[in-house]
Amino acid sequence: MSFLNSVENLTELNTKPSDRNKAFDGIRGYAALIVIVFHSILGFNMGFVSDSLFAPLLSIPDAYHIFVKFLISTFSGHTAVDIFFAMSGCVLIMSSQRCLKAGDIRGSVIFVIRRAFRIMPALLVCVSVIAAVFWALSFAFPGMITPYTKDQVFDNLMLWGMPIHGASWTLRVEMLAIPALAIVGLLYKKAGNAGLIFFLIFSILSFENPKLCLNYPDLSSSLIYFSLGAIIPT
Known part of the structure; x- marks a missing residue:
């Protein structure tokens, strides 16, 4: 019971103003705004990805698509995600050191559970709401809207696939990075x-070399941002 109580206490969000880093909150806000603008533009026309975002500047035929390229390059959702990963690395390396005060093994377990508790509830709510909305709309507009299946909901909640919430791939990266950061936390404690x-x-x-990350390219290409973030507190 004492162990479970420790986990419960550690999974609670500390909302005391004195314990919050206003600079980090500001960066989170800017990154979130960038993501909103980025997806709003692409939601208007997904063709902008090939016609503007990834197209060489000299190959773009008109001023309109050049302007779009400038806009979505300025408000780059990819850069914002990298910022979030770096912030996770920074915050989690400090969190791991606090958890490891309970002992190496026990502290590592608490760290992993705590991080999972921060990610999974929000994913559960988001996926459930989207699935419920599509289920309701399928009755209002039969034949036009198809509800998500239970398998699709389960796959997205387990982060095996992203059939409902495509952007949840970032949460899969965060979840896969947890064991790595737990190990790094131990290394930092022992070797500085x-x-x-x-x-x-x-x-x-x-x-x-994605093989070093279990052949998962998204993790192998993102791990460097976690590592750069982990260096910040030093």
């Missing part, structure tokens, strides 16, 4: 900055 340098080198190597 050398542990973080090892993590940085590993993330650089995995960037070009």
Whole structure:
């Protein structure tokens, strides 16, 4: 019971104003705004991805698509996601050190559970609401809107696939990064900055070699941002 109580206490959000970093909150706000603008533009026309975003500037035929390229490059959702990953690395390396005060093994378990508790409830609510809305609309507009199946809901909740909420791929990266950050937290506790340098080198190597990240390209290409963020508190 004492262990469960410890986990429960650690999974609670600390909302005391004195414990919040206003600079981090500001960066989160800017990154979230960038994501909103980015997806709003692409929601208007997904063709902008090929016609403007990834097209070489000199190959774009008109001023309109050049302006769109400038706009979505300025409000780059990809950059915002990288910022979120770096912030996670920064916050989680500090969180791991607090958890490890309970002991190496026990603290690592608490760290993993705490992080999962921060991610999964929000995913559950988001996926459930979207599925419920489509289910209701399928009755209002039969034949026009198809409700999501139970398998699709389950797959998205387990982060095996993203049939309902495509952007939840970032949460899968966050979840897969938890064990890595737990190990890095132990290395940092035992070896200091050398542990973080090892993590940085590993993330650089995995960037070009996904096999180091269990052949999951999204994790191998994102791990470097977690490692750079983990260096910030030092």
